[in-house]
Amino acid sequence: MKTQTRFMIPALVVMAIVILGPLMWGIGVSFCDWNWAEPNGMDNIRVSGIKNYIEMLQDPLFRNSILNTFLFSFIALAVEFILGMACALLLNSIRNGALLYRTALMFPLMLSDIVVALMFKMLLNPSQGILNRMLMAVGMASPINWVGDASLVIPSLALVDAWWQSGNLTLIILAGLQSIPQSLIDMSMVDGASAFTRFRYIVFPYTQPFIKTAIVLRLIDLMRVFTLPWAITGGGPGRASEMTQVFIYTQGMGKYMRMGYSNALAVTFALIVVVVIAFIQKCWKAEE
Amino acid sequence: MKKSIAVITILLMSVMLIFASGNSEDQSTRTIRVLLNAHPWQEAIEPLLDDFTAQTGIEVELTVLGEDVYWDRVTLGLSSDEPPFxxxxxxxxxxxxxxxxxxxxxxxxxxxxxxxxxDFGDIYPYVVDGFRYPDTSGHIYGIPLTMEVYMMFYRKDLLAEQGIDAASLKTLDDWMEVLEKLDQAYSDQGISAAVIRGQDPTMPDELLAAVANHWGDRPFIPQRMFYFDENWNTRFTDPDIVAGFEDWAKILSYGPVGSEAFTWYDCTTAFASGAAATYWFDASLFASTFEDPEQSVIVGNVGYLPVPPTETGHATTHWGWGLAIPEKSPVKDDAWAFVEWATSKGIETQTAPQTYGPVRASTWVEMEPVFGEEFSSAASEALSISIPGYMYFDGAREVCDRIIDAVIAMSKGADSAATMETLDKQAQEIVQKYNLQ
Known part of the structure; x- marks a missing residue:
């Protein structure tokens, strides 16, 4: 055995114990009935084949949670991309005080998810939240039911996520912008290229790999959203903001204790995320 | 070389000293870990914990959590091999x-x-029975510490302003007409006609009171309440159940903007801050908040009543909190010492002014001057028509979540017959899923 390989063994063993083991266990449990809410349910695990997966396919609430998650992810990603790009371009062009602005824009990233969620739960409270009070102070006629109206709740949550996470995209795109050779920009300016032309033919192509990386990372993160809907709306009103991770948690440890079913949902959702990301990357490759 | 050996020896001795001192500390200090839900009782007991330590020498490590995360933590902790409380x-x-x-x-x-x-016999037996599993003939798994009966609260000043005499309102229908009047009079002023729990995981417990108020004297199986018969046939299309759900949804529609998401905390905050004229089907213990000048702007203006009767019945439900000990706790005797102290007569007389819901008969007698005649009379009348509102069986949580979905949908204008029909089918599916029949 090569020396390099021997050095890898401890890391591989640790990974097998903390990642591969639980993963295989989770997949195995997804083919079992394991309901902790039954008498002595924790000790009573029975193989049930694909029963959980059949139930999942017939479960309208699971489908609802996936649609909610996709809608949330799409809106949040679009807003975050626009904000992230705009902020990165602005930061790249600022010469004085760039560090101050950059720190200010990155500040929300330093907050933990539960802090953001509880903060916005208070801010968005329709009757007592400061956001509606401020809007009404400047002339809005009646309070907006940000998280109590089924048609508004997902956009509201997406905006919260955008406030919190746009800095992520800003950071990555800014790194891309700073990798563009200054000589290229200077030459284009000498040639009389407009700002839009420079963006289209120099900035965008140079930053594209960074943008793609950022989009993939954010999309994975967005699709596994949990804390914001769990803490701000509890999935409501009704099921209007119930995201897949919240639904999975509710079926398992969070409420119903149906560990087998919960694992089947988790395995399936992980596959869905992989398929979505693979599809996007395939589309990008086809474009190239 | 000699230097290195000396350094290693000193290090080893230091480590041994640290471990030795740790052990001696473990032997001399007795500690219990107490996990409490944020609650008026918890606020009342917290300043008294030093007395317990002084009496018993047992230190208390206290953790307090909001109810939204409390149950998750309890379940996770209990299911582990070493519960963290x-x-x-x-x-x-x-x-x-x-x-x-x-x-x-x-x-x-x-x-x-x-x-x-x-004097365990001083604690109301019907409250103790709620903590017996699997039914009232089983062992006791929790010692009651507060009891709450679901009743209604209203603003005396606002009703007087509108020339409404609460004593003349005999039925729920009379009150529904009043809600309409209050809505027209005050909604422009930021005061809603009513407030009631919305998408709160605990709402189905209180909803049982609204259904009980229609159910009348018809029999039901306690753990399944009104929703399932002896053969697990579903009853969500029963007219009395539909009527109870409709009452709740209608009152919810009179709530402040966003009240479909209100938990009990949001409801009590809204009522105590003067943002609602009435507060429905909720716990008697909240009187302590409404009569506390530090938490309420409506002190002295709150009227208390048992829920008003309907055409088919007059009943409410009650509920309670208790203290329990995990089976795997390594210090069960010390834990019991805490439970016994915290639920003793002496302590309850100190916590009762904040909970308005003692569980000992002797404390109710002693506290009447503190609670006031109006509250005591209303709570006493409510208790006289009250039944335990405890629903538990495999799948109960799933049923409760579907119940919440139905009430929220009805409050948003969904047809009640169709909604209850859907709920009934969902409940049948849950019965099958959990093999209850």
Missing amino acids: DVFMLSPNQTGFVAYQNGWIAALDDYVGQNPDY
């Missing part, structure tokens, strides 16, 4: 039932009779 607040709900079924909580029958001064 030795005493915790339990209610007679599905969490307790799951804990009982899995052997996660300790039976306390042997403890309650050990000390005659404790």
Whole structure:
């Protein structure tokens, strides 16, 4: 055995114990009935084949949670991309005080998810939240039911996520912008290229790999959203903001204790995320 | 070389000293870990914990959590091999039932009779029965510490302003007409006609009171309440159940903007801050908040009533919190010492002014001057028409979530007959899924 390989063994063993083991266990449990809410349910695990997966396919609430998650992810990603790009371009062009602005824009990233969620739960409270009070102070006629109206709740949550996470995209795109050779920009300016032309033919192509990386990372993160809907709306009103991770948690440890079913949902959702990301990357490759 | 050996020896000795001092500390200090839900009782007991330590020499490590995360933490803790708490607040709900079924909580029958001064018989037996599993003939798994009966609260000043005499309102229908009048009079001023729990995981417990108020004298199976018969046939299309749900949804529609998401905390905050004229089907213990000048702007203006009767019945439900001990706690005797102290007569007389819901008969007598005649009379009348509102069986939580979906949909204008029909079908599916029949 090569020396390099021997050095890898401890890391591989640790990974097998903390990642591969639980993963295989989770997949195995997804083919079992394991309901902790039954008498002595924790000790009573029975193989049930694909029963959980059949139930999942017939479960309208699971489908609802996936649609909610996709809608949330799409809106949040679009807003975050626009904000992230705009902020990165602005930061790249600022010469004085760039560090101050950059720190200010990155500040929300330093907050933990539960802090953001509880903060916005208070801010968005329709009757007592400061956001509606401020809007009404400047002339809005009646309070907006940000998280109590089924048609508004997902956009509201997406905006919260955008406030919190746009800095992520800003950071990555800014790194891309700073990798563009200054000589290229200077030459284009000498040639009389407009700002839009420079963006289209120099900035965008140079930053594209960074943008793609950022989009993939954010999309994975967005699709596994949990804390914001769990803490701000509890999935409501009704099921209007119930995201897949919240639904999975509710079926398992969070409420119903149906560990087998919960694992089947988790395995399936992980596959869905992989398929979505693979599809996007395939589309990008086809474009190239 | 000699230097290195000396350094290593000193380091080793330091490590041994640290471990030795740690051990001696463990032997001399007795500590219990107490997990409490944020609650008026918790606020009342917290300043008294030093007295317990002074009396017993047992230190208390206290953790307080909001109810939105409390149950998750309890379930996670109880299911582990080493629960991170030795005493915790339990209610007679599905969490307790799951804990009982899995052997996660300790039976306390042997403890309650050990000390005659404790006078366990002074605690209302029907409240104790709520903590017996699997039914009222089973062992005791929790010692009650507060009791709450679901009643209604209203603003006396606003009703007087509108020339409405609460005593003349005899039925729920009379009150519904008043809500319409209050809505027209005050909604422009930021005061809603009513407030009631919305998408709160605990809402189905209180909703039982609204359904009980229509159910009349018809029999039902306690753990299944009104929703399932002896053969697990569903009853969500029963006219009395539909009427109870409709009452709730209608009152919810009179609530402040966003009230469909209100928890009990949001409701009490809205009522105590003067943002609602009436507060429906909720716990008697909230009177302590409404009469506390530090938490309420409506002190002295709150009227208390049992829920008004309907054409088919007049009833409400009650509920309670207790203290329980995990079966796997390594310090069960010390944990019991805490439970016995915290639920003793002497302590309850100190916590009752904040909970308005003592569980000992002697404390109710002693506290009447503190609670006031109007509250005591309303609570007493409510208790006289009250039944335990505890629903637990495999799948109960799933049923409760579907119940919440139905009420929220109805409050948003969905047709009640169709909504209840859907709920009934969903409940049938849950019965099949959990093999209850």
